[in-house]
Amino acid sequence: MDLWIPITLFAAFCQNLRSALQKHLKGRLGTTGATFVRFGYGFPFALLYVGVLHWGFGMALPVPGSDFAVAAVLGGLAQIGATFLLVHLFSLRNFAVGTAYSKTEPVQAALFGVLLLGEHVDLAAGTAIAVGVIGVIFISMARVPLTRRAVLASLAGRPALIGLASAALFGASAAFYRAASLALEGPGYLMQAAYALAAVTLFQTVTMALWMALREPDQLKASLVHWRQSVWVGLAGVAGSAGWFTAMTLQQVAYVRALAQVELVFTLAFSWFVFRERINGRELAGCVLIVAAILGLLWGRTG
Template identity: 60%
Template sequence: MELWIPITIGAAFLQNLRSAFQKHLKGVMGTTGATFVRFGFGVPFALAFVALLHFGRGDPLPAANQEFLVWAAVGGLAQIAATFLLVHLFSFRNFAVGTAYSRTEPAQAALFGLLFLGEGVTPGALTAIGISVFGVMLISVAHVSITARSLVTSMFARNALIGLASGTAFGISAVAYRAASLALGGPNFLMQAAYTLSVVIVLQTVVMLVWMVWRERAEFGRIARAWKPSLFVGLVGASASFGWFAAMTLQQAAVVKALAQVEMIFTFASSVFFFREKINRLEVAGCVLIVCGILTLLAIG
């Protein structure tokens, strides 16, 4: 088994854990605050990863070049924009369609990987991406009255366009992170991933801080009162991101993001086995398609 596969699965599990705790935090702070803790409280852990590799393993620090800095900035800002657009979708009465289109991230990452990095995706990988993306889209619309035809015809609705834009920004960020990490040229994929994560997460934290000082100062008090769970979100979030960056240094972003859809399986497993929630047929069908897409990826990998 190639190393990027278990790294991606582990990152997906940690991201699922982070998302669960972020939902809890939204009960005590606003969306901006809950988003900020993902970055701000992750900074010390991201820096610790670099320190551990440098002082613990003796890995030399990479030299940040112009290409790296440009791609890191593009990825960090694109991820913030993608998250903002995704959160904005929830202000629509019917946000399910938009959310479904935001899940096209792996397919869009394949396109941007080709355009920006000249990376082609094999027909088998494209098939796997398509299967898993369709499965996630099914899950996204499982609780609304919608057909396959209306899902297609609604493509030009405002919420669908916002969802597509969110998926586009997520796809760009994934490809940009891979490009940034590869631009370092060494010393190894772990240090490249940790270093890239550190630079990106510091940038995102600064951007979020400036925004909150300008527009949402009240969030600082709410964050301070919930610093303990926020610290856990920072740890888990930074660890998940380290996994994503490491996997995307080893493998194309589109392929990693397709396998990362296993996060949905973790989500439903916790819903069924821990919270005793029922899932409907569309959700079951979506989970089956995700599993089929993942198995196809593993078979060709």
């Protein structure tokens, strides 16, 4: 099995865990505060990861250049916006459906991979990605009556538009992060990914802290008050991000983000077992399509 596959599965699970923890925090912190803890409490863990690789395993630190800096900053800003929109979705729809709207990301990530990195996706992988997105649409419309008016409202309503915007920003950030990591030539994929993650998370922490200090000081204070819960969001977030950065250093963005759709299966499991939300037939059908798409993608990459 290619190494990027288990790394991506690990990252998807950690991201789902982080989203579940953020949902609990949103009621206490608000959208901005819940977004900030993802970065602010994650940075120390990202720095620790770099330190372990450098001093514990003797991996050399890379020397960043301007290409790295530009890609890291653009990716960091895109992820802040995407995370803010995703957290905001939790107040508009339930946990599973709110995440579902953002999972059109694989298609958009593939597009950004083509535009920014010159990557391409073969027909089999493109078909698998499309099947997965159809599965996502099934899940996102699972709570909507199947009438023409209701379907159109679901696809063009405010939650859908916010979810699509979140997906676009996540797709862009993924492409920029791969570009940043690849710009750090030499140290090896683990250190490249870890260093890029630490640099981006530091930038995001400083940017959001300054913005909140000026515009929403109460949210900054609240994020410090609730540090016991926030630190777990940071840890889960960095663990997932370390997986994403590493996987995207090893493999094209489109394939990594397509496999990451398995997160939605994890989401439904969390909804059922943790939040006690009911899962209906359309959500199950969507899961089947997503799993089929992932199996098709993996068969094409490892067969």
